[in-house]
Amino acid sequence: MKFEGTDTYVTTRDLTLAVNAAVTLERPLLIKGEPGTGKTLLAEEVARALGMPLFQWHIKSTTKAQQGLYEYDAVSRLRDSQLGDPRVEDIAHYIVHGVLWQAFECETPAVVLIDEIDKADIEFPNDLLRELDRMEFHCYELHRTVKARHRPLIIITSNNEKELPDAFLRRCFFHYIRFPDKETMTRIVNVHFPGLKRELLKEALAVFFDLREVPGLKKKPSTSELIDWLKLLLAEDIPPEALRAKEAKDAIPPLHGALLKNEQDVHLFERLAFMARRKS
Amino acid sequence: MLVDFFLHLKARQLPVSTKELLALLAALEARLVGHSVDDFHLLARTILVKDEALYDRYDRAFGEFFKGIEALPGLDALIPEDWLRLAAQRHLSEEDRAKLEKLGYEKLFEEFKKRLAEQKERHAGGSKWIGTGGTSPYGHGGYHPEGIRIGGDSAGNRTAVKVWEKREYRNLDDGVELGVRNIKVALRRLRRFARQGAETELDLDGTIAGTARNAGWLDLKLRPERHNAIKILLLLDIGGSMDDHIRACEELFSAARAEFKHLEHFYFHNCVYESVWRDNRRRHDERRSTWDLIHTYGPDYKLVFVGDAYMSPYEIARPGGSVEHWNEEPGSLWLERMTATWPRAVWLNPMPEAHWQYSPSIHMLKQLLSDRMFPLTLDGLERAMTSLSR
Ligand SMILES: Nc1ncnc2c1ncn2[C@@H]1O[C@H](COP(=O)(O)OP(=O)(O)O)[C@@H](O)[C@H]1O
Ligand SMILES: [Mg+2]
Numbered sequence: 255m256k257f258e259g260t261d262t263y264v265t266t267r268d269l270t271l272a273v274n275a276a277v278t279l280e281r282p283l284l285i286k287g288e289p290g291t292g293k294t295l296l297a298e299e300v301a302r303a304l305g306m307p308l309f310q311w312h313i314k315s316t317t318k319a320q321q322g323l324y325e326y327d328a329v330s331r332l333r334d335s336q337l338g339d340p341r342v343e344d345i346a347h348y349i350v351h352g353v354l355w356q357a358f359e360c361e362t363p364a365v366v367l368i369d370e371i372d373k374a375d376i377e378f379p380n381d382l383l384r385e386l387d388r389m390e391f392h393c394y395e396l397h398r399t400v401k402a403r404h405r406p407l408i409i410i411t412s413n414n415e416k417e418l419p420d421a422f423l424r425r426c427f428f429h430y431i432r433f434p435d436k437e438t439m440t441r442i443v444n445v446h447f448p449g450l451k452r453e454l455l456k457e458a459l460a461v462f463f464d465l466r467e468v469p470g471l472k473k474k475p476s477t478s479e480l481i482d483w484l485k486l487l488l489a490e491d492i493p494p495e496a497l498r499a500k501e502a503k504d505a506i507p508p509l510h511g512a513l514l515k516n517e518q519d520v521h522l523f524e525r526l527a528f529m530a531r532r533k534s
Numbered sequence: 535m536l537v538d539f540f541l542h543l544k545a546r547q548l549p550v551s552t553k554e555l556l557a558l559l560a561a562l563e564a565r566l567v568g569h570s571v572d573d574f575h576l577l578a579r580t581i582l583v584k585d586e587a588l589y590d591r592y593d594r595a596f597g598e599f600f601k602g603i604e605a606l607p608g609l610d611a612l613i614p615e616d617w618l619r620l621a622a623q624r625h626l627s628e629e630d631r632a633k634l635e636k637l638g639y640e641k642l643f644e645e646f647k648k649r650l651a652e653q654k655e656r657h658a659g660g661s662k663w664i665g666t667g668g669t670s671p672y673g674h675g676g677y678h679p680e681g682i683r684i685g686g687d688s689a690g691n692r693t694a695v696k697v698w699e700k701r702e703y704r705n706l707d708d709g710v711e712l713g714v715r716n717i718k719v720a721l722r723r724l725r726r727f728a729r730q731g732a733e734t735e736l737d738l739d740g741t742i743a744g745t746a747r748n749a750g751w752l753d754l755k756l757r758p759e760r761h762n763a764i765k766i767l768l769l770l771d772i773g774g775s776m777d778d779h780i781r782a783c784e785e786l787f788s789a790a791r792a793e794f795k796h797l798e799h800f801y802f803h804n805c806v807y808e809s810v811w812r813d814n815r816r817r818h819d820e821r822r823s824t825w826d827l828i829h830t831y832g833p834d835y836k837l838v839f840v841g842d843a844y845m846s847p848y849e850i851a852r853p854g855g856s857v858e859h860w861n862e863e864p865g866s867l868w869l870e871r872m873t874a875t876w877p878r879a880v881w882l883n884p885m886p887e888a889h890w891q892y893s894p895s896i897h898m899l900k901q902l903l904s905d906r907m908f909p910l911t912l913d914g915l916e917r918a919m920t921s922l923s924r
Contacts (some may be wrong), residue, residue: 266571267572267576267577268576268580270575271576271577271580272576273575274566275561275566275580275581276562277558278564278566279560279561279564281557284584286559286586287574326743328742328743329742332742420549423584423585423632424551424553424554425553426584427557427580428580428583428584428585429580430589432585438867450615
């Protein structure tokens with residue numbers, strides 16, 4: 255069982271090696287990279303390619319490790335007891351299974367996505383160490399240990415907002431997705447727009463990579479912005495000539511709002527374009 | 535050999551652990567890669583290196599360890615003659631090529647390796663792969679072997695210059711000054727500082743759970759507060775000479791934002807006068823009076839200035855000295871008022887400490903802060919935090 259990328263997901267050699275190492279050696283795989291480099295999508299595509307169910311856990315700043323295991327819904331139980339509901343006798347009714355519990359009890363090997371782990375409190379990764387190591391945990395309310403039938407493949411993504419603890423890192427395999435170069439980006443675009451005219455693609459990529467070089471941008475446009483922009487270009491039937499480098503240098507590319515999402519960046523960019531126009 | 539490689543990485547300051555070495559062994563046993571050094575390079579990186587800031591260091595260490603790998607059986611066949619012929623075709627002038635033919639490819643290869651080794655040593659800090667130019671039989675004006683590929687797919691599309699020699703991750707390495715990268719380390723220090731203020735807070739979930747278990751009897755649960763109680767008032771210099779440092783400051787700032795529950799920030803330009811502002815786009819309409827700051831954020835806040843303190847001395851010492859507006863009172867008076875309210879205030883300066891002595895304004899501000907000015911480096915931050923919490 256080897257992951258080689260899919261018809262909808264472009265990989266590079268280093269990434270497939272990392273995924274396959276994690277699959278074979280049953281280690282969590284930590285993926286970092288700029289936003290939009292396909293980290294979240296990777297988990298979906300790996301699950302699809304390997305025919306495994308995917309359990310997704312999207313992390314917020316308030317997420318606690320325990321929520322991935324289970325939660326005891328004490329409030330419902332309290333309410334039921336007030337209402338005299340007989341269900342109240344069995345505490346199991348009030349144990350809400352988390353993503354890891356579901357994946358552990360899954361009949362087949364599964365993929366677990368822990369998305370944007372760096373959003374959580376800095377203690378979060380440490381709180382999961384034991385569970386990720388042993389792939390089991392204890393449910394005190396039910397006096398039972400939940401143990402993984404098959405060790406799931408754990409894919410963890412991070413946008414690098416917080417440092418992760420060493421003990422956690424040592425248990426993971428790690429891969430940093432570099433921002434795609436032109437060649438890889440061409441392959442990615444082809445996956446999304448199979449029939450795209452070569453000429454348009456070439457001009458669009460030139461504009462896109464130039465724009466990423468503009469100094470001082472708060473948020474450089476990423477793959478997803480490029481794809482949105484291409485969608486618009488196609489919908490509006492913009493000809494490649496309109497993007498041609500010579501004119502584009504001192505002009506603003508059409509529909510640039512799709513590439514620059516940040517108001518300040520749009521201002522900055524328009525100002526630069528204006529200055530370039532005045533100089534020429 | 536694997537163990538030697540591992541020790542070599544350790545010697546090159548890569549934080550690898552035995553646990554990871556064992557994982558690499560297991561990966562090799564599982565035959566995740568074949569005989570390709572390129573694949574081994576990637577696999578070992580996945581397993582041993584956990585931070586892209588260390589990728590470049592790893593590439594360099596890898597290159598050192600596997601230097602001369604061309605000579606190992608199985609690999610050398612892929613490189614010498616074809617490689618050189620191709621390189622010669624693509625990159626040399628007619629004349630140079632003739633010279634080469636005379637030397638003979640065998641000899642050339644030896645020579646080439648020597649040259650490469652030299653370059654490797656020389657390029658340590660600077661740009662890579664630049665030939666000495668002119669005199670070398672290996673091309674005029676320095677060429678870039680990384681552009682050269684062994685033709686055809688037969689050799690598995692092997693790149694002549696190894697991936698690790700391309701140093702693609704160099705810009706991710708931790709710099710000396712506080713850059714985007716070592717901000718993270720800086721934060722670890724900040725965090726330690728932040729934790730000092732931790733107190734206990736009501737654990738609401740715990741209390742509800744406990745109370746429910748108790749069949750409705752209130753069971754109060756307390757726990758140490760996760761975030762810290764330290765309050766920070768951050769004043770940032772913006773514009774002018776600060777433009778060079780803006781990225782470092784912004785990174786620090788947004789990172790600090792995530793760490794401190796109580797963080798208030800305002801901007802000033804060069805020196806603090808009677809008003810500051812919070813949103814730089816509205817700096818002219820939405821000002822906040824400095825008196826107001828002094829009254830709102832009392833001494834339970836810690837005051838941190840960030841600025842290069844680089845300006846004309848008039849901007850500090852004289853009424854009307856500001857470059858932007860007419861200030862009734864000198865900046866120094868405002869600073870005195872602020873240090874009176876926040877006696878432990880510190881100033882973080884992104885300029886290298888060695889340059890401070892040449893700037894009278896830095897000297898003046900440093901005095902106004904009773905010497906509590908620190909460079910914006912890891913060490914400087916550490917000292918600033920110690921000074922703040924004393
Ligand atoms: N390697 C890739 N192959 C195909 N599409 C990609 C790839 N990388 C990014 N994309 C596109 O970019 C979008 C954003 O990817 P996403 O996984 O959400 O990024 P991240 O999680 O890294 O922020 C995807 O929905 C997809 O359309
Ligand atoms: Mg994502």
